[in-house]
């Protein structure tokens with residue numbers, strides 16, 4: 001199918017779905033937003049959903065389901081063991097990835113737990129393009145160490161590089177030569193989350209696979225954000241221009257030995273799974289699934305979710321479906337960039353990423369600039385984003401802060417959820433915040449968990465800056481929520 005172009009009006013991203021079920025939203029007045037933020041201890045995870053106007057925290061488990069997905073949930077075959085729905089999902093994964101074995105798990109981090117329990121031992125080193133929070137937590141839990149080998153452009157927030165998620169091949173070759181015995185696998189994350197949803201090129205994956213094969217090290221893909229990566233391969237990679245999304249998926253997956261995914265993202269539902277090329281680890285992994293997740297034909301997922309994932313994976317093979325998110329994100333990023341507001345470029349998948357290092361350069365990393373910006377944006381617009389910076393890193397073993405390479409505020413766009421006018425509202429409030437950025441100050445922990453502290457940690461502002469910000473908002477928006 002060709003693309004749809006506008007002849008007379010401004011070109012904007014165009015949805016190829018219609019909305020049939022809606023959920024009412026309410027925007028609390030700024031004074032109440034301030035009060036709710038305090039009740040949530042300045043951790044936006046601890047807000048109630050009803051107090052949020054635009055929830056851009058994540059795309060995880062909150063993508064809109066299609067009519068076909070919902071219909072499939074009604075027909076799901078409920079059984080503890082032997083559910084027909086599981087076999088449908090298994091067949092779908094096997095055929096899309098060209099892999100022989102599939103094991104279910106309840107979400108992405110469960111796959112990571114199973115795989116690291118099986119493969120990582122104390123002293124191991126796991127090279128990867130970039131870490132994800134839960135992946136790193138499981139590798140370190142097993143006594144391993146994460147080695148990030150993202151190429152330099154990946155950590156440059158302002159770039160024209162279309163594939164910032166690529167791994168540095170020279171560095172990978174070097175570590176495979178030197179440390180082969182300590183490396184249980186190499187991990188490539190598609191649509192690299194924490195550097196701004198940035199894709200990996202096909203050639204980079206091919207070269208990585210070649211190096212791993214030569215060294216006899218298995219290559220694993222975290223495919224949670226594969227759908228965005230597929231879209232960017234189709235639109236930015238010369239090698240993929242003339243291939244269908246299905247063909248690109250086959251080509252990509254043929255390079256990997258193990259593929260795991262969070263189906264809260266890939267498949268637009270809730271769940272997860274692991275595909276394996278060969279049977280080497282199958283029996284051990286089956287034992288772990290049964291012990292930790294549930295029987296082999298559900299692995300912690302409801303049969304309804306498995307039915308929805310199977311259809312969602314089919315929909316992922318349609319360019320008109322997977323292009324929706326990236327096109328909206330591109331609009332979001334380009335509009336902010338045009339206004340001179342610091343964002344990660346080029347636009348990636350998953351969401352629009354504000355660069356807090358440049359938005360609030362007066363806040364040191366020790367006072368969590370991206371978390372402070374996320375609190376400020378909730379006050380300014382009832383918008384919930386997710387801190388992706390130092391707060392999302394746990395402390396070093398000696399108790400010192402582990403300063404993140406990038407300080408980002410991610411504004412995720414769950415698929416098929418937001419309208420263009422909602423994006424324009426977000427741009428308007430971010431613009432206001434940019435004009436008032438000197439009012440934003442830092443945060444400090446009042447309760448700090450040791451592991452994945454960003455999820456449930458509690459924080460407080462370092463001064464009364466939030467009251468001042470709310471007052472400034474009320475002054476400028478006298479009659480508006």
Ligand SMILES: Cc1ncc(COP(=O)(O)O)c(C=O)c1O
Nearest residue numbers: 107108109132134193224262264
């Ligand atoms: C790249 C990546 N891997 C793993 C996960 C973990 O998946 P889940 O949230 O389903 O546990 C996520 C979730 O955001 C992710 O983005």
